[in-house]
Each structure stands twice: as structure tokens, then as C-alpha cells.
Amino acid sequence: MKLKSKLVNASSAVALGMAVIASAHAEEMSLKNGSYIAPMMAFVSPNDDTDFSTGNGFSVGLGYKADHLAYEIVPGMVDLDGTKLTSIALNGLLFPFDNSGLYVTAGLSGSNYKDYPVEGDEEDFSTYNVDAGVGYMLPFSKNGFAIRAEARYRVSHREDEYNDADVDLDVPGDFEQTVFSIGLQIPLGN
Secondary structure, three states, rough: OHHHHHHHHHHHHHHHHHHHHHHHHHHOOOOOOEEEEEEEEEEEEEOOOOOOOOOEHHHHHHHHEEEEEEEEEEEEEEEEOOOEEEEEEEEEOOOOOOOOEEEEEEEEEEEEEEEEEEEEEEEEEEEEEEEEEEEEEOOOOOOOOOEEOOOOOOEEEEOOOOOOOOOOOOOOOEEEEEEEEEEEEEEEOO
């Protein structure tokens, strides 16, 4: 509970700071169209009764923004208390308002989980995932650099229900996670 409270307080402070800076610099700075790279730190929290704990990780998105739309491919890694998660995602971002950093996002991804703890052993398995969320980009330079923050809700389904011995794996078949990320949006070129 203390961690959740600290996260809410920190998120509120960041959001307030971003809003103040955004209103002061709205005319001078804006998001740029074109290619970008987006390194992000992630905090992952399970939303169900799986054996996953919370975890931290990172991703590096490579994308292209054109007016109200952006598309990106995003490889990432997360450590869920010893279970290693690697993933690759294809995300779409929609910016519904002119001159605003607010966006909605949706994505499809594939993930591989290594060393998931089961009784006296560890299992590896793969999932496919669907997620959706909201985010905000706050430009801090005239050439399009921005601070980026987002929250996503992810639903995952295990790819195979059986291992080579045709025995059901002792791992979750379906599960849900919330992913909070913060990082940078770095324009490439110009």
C-alpha cells in the first residue's frame, strides 16, 4: 500500500509539473513529425492472482509520427522478481487534439517469460498480448525533444498450453498487467 501511495504522489507531482511547463512553453515548443526513438523505463504491476510480482524494466521504441498519428516498434525487457520477460510490440498512437501532447495508444505484442517459478522448477513460456492506454508527451526543446509518460492495461494469453511431454504447464493461461512508463521522445534527423 505504501508503494502505491508513493506512486500516486509521484505521478501527481510529475503531472502537475508537466502541466505548468506545458502551459508556459506551448507556443515555443511542439512535437515534431518524423522518425523518433523513445527510450523508456517501465514499472509493471500484475492485476490478478498469478505468482508474478511487480517488476522494473526498459524499452526502446523506434517510430514515426505524422500529425495526429504515430506508429512504433518497441522491444523491451522486464525483471518480474526473477522471471525475465522479453517482448516486441507494435503500437499505434493517436493524438486527438491539435498542439497537445495527450495521446491514446493501443498495441499488439509477443512476449517470452523465462524462469517462471513453479514447485521445485522453473518454466519458460510465450504469450501474445493486447494493450491500450493513455499517455502524454511534454516538449522541452524547440527541436522536438519531449518527456513521455504513459499508462497501459495489458491482457496476455499463453501461446501453448502444453510442453513437449504433452503435460499442461503449471503457469497461468491468461493474465493481466498494468504498465507505467516514463522516458524521452528523441527526434531523429532535422
